Amino acid sequence: MNIVVCIKQVPDSAATLKVEEPSNVSWGDALLIINPWDEYAIEEAIRLKEKFGGKVTVLTVGTEQSKEALKQAVAMGCDEAHLISDPAFVGSDALAMTYILAQAIKQLGEVDLVAFGKQAIDSDTGLVPAGVARRLGWPLLSYIAKIDEIDPAGKSLKVTRLLEQGRQSVSSKLPVVITAVKEINEPRYPSFMNIRKAGKLQIPVLDAAAIGADVSKLGATQAATQWLKVFPPPARTGTVEMISGDSPQAIAVTLADKLLAEKVI
Amino acid sequence: MDFQLTEEQQYFRRLVRDFAEAELKPRARHTDEAAEFNWLAVKKMGPIGLLGLNVPEDYGGAGVDAVSAAIAIEEIGRGCGSTGLAIAAHNGLGCGPIVLFGSEELKQKFLPPLATGSGKLGALALTEPGAGSDLAGGVQTFAQHEGDEWVIQGNKMWCTNASSADTIVTLCRTDRSGGSKALSLILVPTNTPGLIIAPAEKKMGLKGSPTHAVTYDNVRVPYEYLVGKEGYGLQHTLQVLDGGRIGIGALSIGLAQAAYEEAIKYAKERHTFGVPIAQHQAIQWMIADAATQIEAARLLVYKAAWLKANGKPFTKEASMAKLFATEVSEKVCFNAIQIHGGYGYSAEYPVERIYRDQRLMTLGEGTSEIQRLVIARNVLT
Structure with a gap:
């Protein structure tokens, strides 16, 4: 199978974010990581490759710094990596990002499956996978908790989607775009052997021309959405009351009474 | 540099x-x-x-x-x-x-x-009831070469991993006449009949790493399971231990680092006299010493490892690194408990466990005294 995984480099979830006027978010020099949801997509892609053969290509849109995320994906077991980078991309919104990624995927020959994490932990829109599927003209299977069956030769698959209402079983034709939720697998750790391979890997950089992108559709001025204002959520208010008592039972009774009085239970 | x-x-x-x-x-x-x-x-x-x-x-x-x-x-x-x-x-x-x-x-x-x-x-069995630092004179486990087999008879002590191992490379006497060419290393699969692994020793720390006495009762393995050259078991063992000492040095740094980080965390949380104890000079000095000692130990361990990686002699440096890092770990873990006060003596806090764990470091793979002996022999020749 020829599988593509699209990943995003994001600030570590432990980073302290600051909002700077008017609409800029900064995370200082915090560690940058692969969006944690994307790790599930990478793991699933590697498992499919291990089962059916083929290769896994990982893509990201970003700057030179984003090569670190790509190297980590290779250290986990992806075979190839491409950085998609061009000054014309700066300021692109989710809509433009779907165009960039779809153009890049079209350069990679016959692809059976494109995998994403369900959303990125920084912007949290979850829009890009759907947009890429639309532009490629492929079905989107989002929130996949399990690939139940896949038949690369017969070009079909059956999956379980994890929705708020419950689980949904869906079958589809390949090629397809999927997004992974954490129930799908347990991402592996990188290996020393693959880290060495990643260290030696020359990562090709694809610019707008290389992916055949029309730059007039890209950048901040062409974005369909704009960030008018960014502000941190208001600090939580409330008080803490420590409950004491002679025994754990007595403390539990007091706690239950208070929760009943507050109509929490 | x-x-x-x-x-x-x-x-x-x-x-x-x-x-x-x-x-x-x-x-x-x-x-x-x-x-x-x-x-x-x-x-x-x-x-x-x-x-x-x-x-x-x-x-x-x-x-x-x-x-x-x-x-x-x-x-x-x-x-x-x-x-x-x-x-x-x-x-x-x-x-x-x-x-x-x-x-x-x-x-x-x-x-x-x-x-x-x-x-x-994998495991390595060297120590015996009557042979620790003195392997050359003390090893009694005997491997008799019979036909195309070794027949091994004897007892080993303090074998780390024995119960979780597939293989135990065993230091055996293969020549009763003594001398420096009397010992050999032989690989013994743990499923070989006659190999008896005793229940895990009860220890002060490192309790999740089982250590065992091992008995060899007419254990037969193919002659080809000889590891290295016959008669060179002691020389091979000493070379293995050189590398192992870098490992124990590194492990000691890890333990010291863990205790040090716990001490810093606690010193920032715990208040006395209206301020976190990290603001008291008595605590700061212990933390400054720990930071310095760990850094020095780490440099020694990495230096020995670097020599090894570059194919240079590293016996003396491995001993120095092991000696220094294990003794630093002892001090750092001791003071980490000191900084915790009475709580440090409680199993509720990790420093109690780490202190017990690190105590082995100055003993295993050559005591501090043996390291000094190795260093002195290298320096004085």
Whole structure:
């Protein structure tokens, strides 16, 4: 199978974010990581490759710094990596990002499956996978908790989607775009052997021309959405009351009474 | 001169630290209290390469340089001392002799399952009831060459990993006439009839790393299971121990680092006289000393590892690194409890466990006294 995984480099979830006027978010020099949801997509892609053969290509849109995320994906077991980078991309919104990624995927020959994490932990829109599927003209299977069956030769698959209402079983034709939720697998750790391979890997950089992108559709001025204002959520208010008592039972009774009085239970 | 780790080494450190934070540290207390080997985490180490640090890729290992291997052991030890000892012993002592001296057949047969984690661990049996530091004169376990077999008879003590191992490389006397060519290393699969592994010893610390007495009652293995040259068992062992000492030095740094970090955390949280105790000079001095000592010990360990990686003599430096790092660890862990006050004596706080764990470091793989002897012999010749 020829599988593509699209990943995003994001600030570590432990980073302290600051909002700077008017609409800029900064995370200082915090560690940058692969969006944690994307790790599930990478793991699933590697498992499919291990089962059916083929290769896994990982893509990201970003700057030179984003090569670190790509190297980590290779250290986990992806075979190839491409950085998609061009000054014309700066300021692109989710809509433009779907165009960039779809153009890049079209350069990679016959692809059976494109995998994403369900959303990125920084912007949290979850829009890009759907947009890429639309532009490629492929079905989107989002929130996949399990690939139940896949038949690369017969070009079909059956999956379980994890929705708020419950689980949904869906079958589809390949090629397809999927997004992974954490129930799908347990991402592996990188290996020393693959880290060495990643260290030696020359990562090709694809610019707008290389992916055949029309730059007039890209950048901040062409974005369909704009960030008018960014502000941190208001600090939580409330008080803490420590409950004491002679025994754990007595403390539990007091706690239950208070929760009943507050109509929490 | 360059004190900077390579990009690859920095990546290794981050990887093993992440692994230890997620898989070892949260379970370290249980591993110790229940004296339960953390197989779950150890099985996950195989695919990462942590079980074949010194094993070439051709035999399923990671084949990393000695500095990276030291970093890996340090970070595992920072997460869990018991698991750190088991993995240091597996890599350095269990796999080490086969990698260094084993025949091609032995390497192909035994290294892949050891290095990939598809099998169990490796162990080395040297010490006997009457032979610790004095292996040359003290080893009584005898291997008789009969036909195409070795027949082994004897007793070993303090064998780390014996009950979690597939292989025990055993130091045996093969020539009763004595002399420096009287010992040999022989690989004994643990499923060989006549090999009896006693229940785990009850120890002060490192309880999640089982240590056993092993009895060889007419144990028969093929002659080809000889590791290295017949009669060179002592020389081979000393060379294996040189590498193992870097591992124990690295493990000691990991333990010291863990205790030091706990002490800092506690010093910032605990208030006396209206301020966090970290603001009292008495505490600051202990923390400053710990920071300095750990840094110095780490440099010595990395230097010895660097010499090894670059094919230079490192016997003296490995002994210096082991001696210094283990004694630093003792001081740092002692003061980490001191900073915690009475709470540090409680099993509720990790420093109590770490202090017990580190106590072995100045004893195993050559006591501090033996290290001084090695250093003195190297300096005075």
